[in-house]
Structure formats: C-alpha cells, structure tokens
Amino acid sequence: MTPSSPASFPAASRGLFISFEGIDGAGKSSHIQGLHDAFLAAGRQVVSTREPGGTPLAEKLRALFLQEPMDALTEALLVFAGRRDHLQQVIEPALARGDVVLCDRFTDATFAYQGAGRGFDLQVLSVLERMVQQRPELGEGALRQPDLTIWFDLPTEVAAERLAGARAPDRFESEPQQFFARVAAGYAERALAQPERFARIDSHRPKQAVWQAVRQAVAAQGWLPASKVEG
Numbered sequence: 001m002t003p004s005s006p007a008s009f010p011a012a013s014r015g016l017f018i019s020f021e022g023i024d025g026a027g028k029s030s031h032i033q034g035l036h037d038a039f040l041a042a043g044r045q046v047v048s049t050r051e052p053g054g055t056p057l058a059e060k061l062r063a064l065f066l067q068e069p070m071d072a073l074t075e076a077l078l079v080f081a082g083r084r085d086h087l088q089q090v091i092e093p094a095l096a097r098g099d100v101v102l103c104d105r106f107t108d109a110t111f112a113y114q115g116a117g118r119g120f121d122l123q124v125l126s127v128l129e130r131m132v133q134q135r136p137e138l139g140e141g142a143l144r145q146p147d148l149t150i151w152f153d154l155p156t157e158v159a160a161e162r163l164a165g166a167r168a169p170d171r172f173e174s175e176p177q178q179f180f181a182r183v184a185a186g187y188a189e190r191a192l193a194q195p196e197r198f199a200r201i202d203s204h205r206p207k208q209a210v211w212q213a214v215r216q217a218v219a220a221q222g223w224l225p226a227s228k229v230e231g
C-alpha cells in the first residue's frame with residue numbers, strides 16, 4: 001500500500017475543525033461538498049454544517065438574522081447565541097468523537113460582517129467570543145477555534161456578478177459593494193493576525209483551479225493525501 005492511498009490515510013483520529021469564509025458569492029459551497037467527499041474517501045467521519053445555523057434552534061435564529069431588520073448588536077447577540085447552541089449540540093460532540101467538522105462560516109464572519117462591515121465594536125465581539133467559545137479542557141483560557149480556516153478571496157465586483165440573479169438576495173446580499181469591500185478588508189485583517197490558521201485561496205479562477213488549491217491547503221496540513229486530485 002502506498003503512503004498516499006486512501007485506505008492508509010486515517011492520518012489522525014483527533015477531531016478536525018475546518019471553517020470556510022469569504023464574502024457572499026465567493027464560491028465556498030461546492031468545495032465544502034468536495035472536501036466532505038475527500039475526507040470520507042480517506043476513511044474519516046465528516047460533519048458538514050453551517051453558521052448561522054447548524055441546529056434546529058440556530059436555524060430558527062438564522063431565518064430571523066437573514067430577514068428581519070435589526071441593529072448590529074442584535075445581529076451579534078443572535079449569531080453568538082446560535083453559535084453557542086451549535087458548539088454545544090454539534091461541533092464539540094463531533095470533535096470529541098474524532099470527526100472532521102466542515103463549517104460554512106464561523107466567528108471570523110462575525111468579525112468581518114458585524115465588525116468590519118457594520119463597524120461594530122471589535123472588543124465587544126471579543127468578549128462574546130470568549131464567553132461562547134471558552135473551553136477550559138483545552139487549556140487555561142483556551143477558546144475553541146478552527147484548526148484551519150479556508151478563506152475564499154476574490155474581488156467584490158466578481159462576487160456580485162456571480163450572485164446577480166442567482167437567488168432572491170437576503171439582508172446581507174442586498175448590501176452595496178462598499179459593505180463587501182469592508183467585509184473583505186475585515187477578513188484580510190483576521191488572516192494577517194493569524195496566518196498559521198488561515199489558508200487564502202485566490203478564488204478568481206475557474207472552479208477546478210480553486211478546488212485544487214483548496215485540496216492542497218488541506219493536504220499541506222497532512223490531513224488528506226497530497227497526490228490525489230479529486231472533485
């Protein structure tokens with residue numbers, strides 16, 4: 001059996017937490033499914049989930065979050081309330097079982113959208129983050145954070161073109177391009193501050209090239225075999 005064959009690649013049995021980020025229309029969705037399939041093929045149990053959402057309660061909050069007018073503090077409180085439930089009900093149990101958790105958006109989105117996009121106080125967001133994500137069992141003062149964040153980066157005008165006419169826009173998708181420019185800058189700031197956690201993917205390329213970059217970013221961590229290109 002070669003080192004890169006899937007059956008020889010349960011490289012680790014510890015849980016893995018991978019989040020996917022980017023402005024609306026950045027192209028996350030199909031690659032999350034591709035990675036889900038690749039991890040299954042490598043013999044891992046996989047939980048694909050999303051934020052806001054991921055539990056019955058958090059999905060109810062998501063519907064309000066995406067549709068009802070509210071201020072930025074209310075947005076932040078709702079999204080962190082849903083995140084708490086999601087962590088307790090889905091993410092932590094999956095990681096404890098040793099599963100791979102693929103999460104379409106997590107707390108970086110809150111810093112990018114509510115923080116950079118809306119201009120909401122980053123220190124208040126940090127306090128909420130600490131309350132919701134604190135995990136004493138990981139070490140004193142430790143917070144649950146993704147092991148890897150795959151950030152789909154592309155120009156706001158390209159994302160807008162991709163979304164145009166695709167579906168009825170929600171409250172965020174209806175925002176002007178200047179809003180998304182701020183959100184994109186927010187993501188860039190997060191990535192700069194935590195380069196070891198972020199993998200930036202240039203998403204202004206054909207889907208197959210983006211997929212190969214995503215696959216490579218995960219393989220570089222030793223979590224999937226490097227040689228095989230799927231999807």
Ligand SMILES: Nc1ncnc2c1ncn2[C@@H]1O[C@H](COP(=O)(O)OP(=O)(O)OP(=O)(O)O)[C@@H](O)[C@H]1O
Pocket residue numbers: 022023024025026027028029030162163166203204205206207208210
């Ligand atoms: N590399 C690409 N080139 C061209 N079009 C793409 C590419 N990737 C995705 N798309 C198209 O762009 C649109 C948005 O993609 P997708 O829904 O995957 O983005 P997303 O990041 O999940 O968006 P959102 O966060 O708003 O749900 C879809 O119509 C998709 O087919």
Ligand SMILES: Cc1cn([C@H]2C[C@H](O)[C@@H](COP(=O)(O)O)O2)c(=O)[nH]c1=O
Pocket residue numbers: 024050051052079105106107109110111113114172173
């Ligand atoms: C987690 C999170 C999300 N948002 C925004 C970002 C998107 O516009 C929507 C979610 O829609 P998607 O198409 O499923 O990605 O919600 C946010 O503003 N703050 C957050 O923390």
